Amino acid sequence: MSASRDAILVKNISKTFPSRQGAPVAALEDINLTVKEGEFLCIVGPSGCGKSTLLRILAGLEEPTSGEVVVTVKEEGKPVNSMVFQEQSLLPWYTVKDNVSYGLAMRGVPKPERERIADHYLKMTDLSRFAHAYPYQLSGGMKQRVSVARAFANDPAILLLDEPFGSLDEQTRVLLQQELLKIWEGSNKTAIFITHSIDEALGLGDRVLVMTARPGKVKAILDIDLPRPRDLTVIRSQPRFLDLFHLIWFSLREEVVKARTEELR
Amino acid sequence: MRTEGKLGKLVSFFSPALLLILWEVLARTGLVDIRLFSCPSRIMKTFGPVLLSGELLYHSWISVRRIILGFVAGAVPGVILGLSMGLFPLVRAALEPMVAATFPIPKLAIMPLILLVFGLGESSKVFTIAIGVFYLVLINTMAGVLSIDKIYLDVAKNYGASRWNFYRTVALPGALPMIFAGFKLGMGTALLLIVAAELSAARAGVGYWIWRAYDMFDIERMFVALITMSVLGYLLSYLLDFIEQRVIPWKAPHA
Numbered sequence: 001m002s003a004s005r006d007a008i009l010v011k012n013i014s015k016t017f018p019s020r021q022g023a024p025v026a027a028l029e030d031i032n033l034t035v036k037e038g039e040f041l042c043i044v045g046p047s048g049c050g051k052s053t054l055l056r057i058l059a060g061l062e063e064p065t066s067g068e069v070v071v072t073v074k075e076e077g078k079p080v081n082s083m084v085f086q087e088q089s090l091l092p093w094y095t096v097k098d099n100v101s102y103g104l105a106m107r108g109v110p111k112p113e114r115e116r117i118a119d120h121y122l123k124m125t126d127l128s129r130f131a132h133a134y135p136y137q138l139s140g141g142m143k144q145r146v147s148v149a150r151a152f153a154n155d156p157a158i159l160l161l162d163e164p165f166g167s168l169d170e171q172t173r174v175l176l177q178q179e180l181l182k183i184w185e186g187s188n189k190t191a192i193f194i195t196h197s198i199d200e201a202l203g204l205g206d207r208v209l210v211m212t213a214r215p216g217k218v219k220a221i222l223d224i225d226l227p228r229p230r231d232l233t234v235i236r237s238q239p240r241f242l243d244l245f246h247l248i249w250f251s252l253r254e255e256v257v258k259a260r261t262e263e264l265r
Numbered sequence: 266m267r268t269e270g271k272l273g274k275l276v277s278f279f280s281p282a283l284l285l286i287l288w289e290v291l292a293r294t295g296l297v298d299i300r301l302f303s304c305p306s307r308i309m310k311t312f313g314p315v316l317l318s319g320e321l322l323y324h325s326w327i328s329v330r331r332i333i334l335g336f337v338a339g340a341v342p343g344v345i346l347g348l349s350m351g352l353f354p355l356v357r358a359a360l361e362p363m364v365a366a367t368f369p370i371p372k373l374a375i376m377p378l379i380l381l382v383f384g385l386g387e388s389s390k391v392f393t394i395a396i397g398v399f400y401l402v403l404i405n406t407m408a409g410v411l412s413i414d415k416i417y418l419d420v421a422k423n424y425g426a427s428r429w430n431f432y433r434t435v436a437l438p439g440a441l442p443m444i445f446a447g448f449k450l451g452m453g454t455a456l457l458l459i460v461a462a463e464l465s466a467a468r469a470g471v472g473y474w475i476w477r478a479y480d481m482f483d484i485e486r487m488f489v490a491l492i493t494m495s496v497l498g499y500l501l502s503y504l505l506d507f508i509e510q511r512v513i514p515w516k517a518p519h520a
């Protein structure tokens with residue numbers, strides 16, 4: 001962690017979705033959280049506990065029902081945040097390259113510059129050969145990589161990543177995790193990263209936030225005191241890693257069981 | 266898969282040919298009344314002179330010009346209003362009742378009114394087609410805008426698209442497939458309306474030609490006109506498909 005100014009303050013956030021049939025759905029309840037500038041925060045929690053909802057609120061795409069979010073980071077000429085969406089979100093009418101440079105184009109970055117940046121991230125995500133393909137011609141994992149490249153290329157102060165590597169093969173995932181760490185370490189970016197993989201959370205995060213079953217609350221926040229720079233393949237065999245893994249595992253297990261029983265009722 | 270495709274093409278080619286042969290045989294054996302239904306060989310005999318004299322091309326050209334003028338005159342405001350109604354709830358609220366009330370009126374039913382207003386000249390025919398095309402394009406364009414997946418709105422917002430850039434990079438391309446669906450429906454209606462429009466007070470056009478042949482009980486000529494109409498219809502919808510493939514290259518081609 002390079003700096004210690006606050007980047008995002010989350011104050012007493014709750015979110016309830018109205019629903020047409022029956023009771024409204026309480027997705028988030030009373031979330032309090034401070035994210036430091038330059039911090040890498042991972043979020044884990046059972047499916048449906050409100051992780052994506054929280055991220056969308058942080059991105060300003062959704063309004064909380066109560067409470068407020070204060071984003072204090074600001075970098076001259078850079079976007080505040082860029083999201084890697086959980087679902088397929090590439091614009092079907094643009095080629096891979098135009099999708100990657102979408103944010104740059106929206107900010108009026110001149111074309112040659114845009115091309116240069118897009119080419120760089122296409123190469124990094126191993127998509128150069130598909131620069132001129134349309135999304136329908138890509139596999140699920142390739143689409144996900146384009147969506148990651150689009151966020152990286154936009155060079156935001158805060159990266160919001162919603163299970164960005166979920167449907168990738170193990171090798172590609174480790175490769176992109178490493179690239180993400182490289183980008184993050186070489187910058188002052190704040191990253192918030194949702195994942196279902198404890199491995200991934202431990203490999204990447206400065207802290208891991210464990211959420212409860214729905215309505216999502218903060219169950220625990222753990223400091224990941226593993227040395228950096230981390231080698232994701234080596235780190236797994238360290239004793240401290242295993243301790244943390246078990247801690248999160250049991251914390252999470254309890255919530256997943258709760259979520260399941262809730263569902264069965 | 267490949268052999269199936271080839272077989273399909275073969276079947277598609279031979280089934281109409283078979284029908285024509287059947288028609289000819291039934292006519293020759295007297296099972297079908299030649300005075301009413303003619304037969305392929307007689308129709309072919311009429312075809313030659315009609316083509317060489319330029320009669321066919323003349324009537325076709327007149328009709329095609331009316332269709333294209335009417336189509337453009339209906340489609341352009343249809344797209345513009347459809348986009349506005351899709352994008353701005355206020356515009357939608359203001360116009361939707363009127364559209365809903367006037368759309369179900371059969372376009373043929375207002376032809377007398379159109380004739381009174383526009384007279385017997387070209388403009389009445391063009392307008393009849395325009396009004397038919399207009400509604401279908403309008404309704405499809407609006408539905409196209411409204412059916413754009415919400416995730417793309419989120420992407421535009423998150424990646425900092427201005428209002429204008431949102432229209433340009435999400436709303437318009439997102440609605441294009443539906444806009445083209447509207448164009449195709451509109452073209453179908455245009456072909457229907459042209460015949461009706463040329464029935465009343467026209468001196469040329471394929472529709473007029475059909476009615477002339479009817480007056481003179483010239484069954485063969487009538488069939489030639491009908492075939493011309495179907496070929497024109499085919500060419501015009503082919504033209505639309507051709508344009509669509511160029512304008513919407515991101516659509517997965519369906520086999």
Ligand SMILES: Nc1ncnc2c1ncn2[C@@H]1O[C@H](COP(=O)(O)OP(=O)(O)OP(=O)(O)O)[C@@H](O)[C@H]1O
Binds near residue numbers: 025047052
């Ligand atoms: N727009 C919405 N309208 C109504 N309910 C919603 C909406 N978005 C989310 N929800 C509900 O809110 C809850 C949390 O959803 P969310 O997508 O945040 O879960 P999640 O933690 O991201 O799950 P997953 O790990 O499966 O992606 C769910 O019960 C979901 O049904």
Ligand SMILES: [Mg+2]
Binds near residue numbers: 051052053086162
């Ligand atoms: Mg989610």
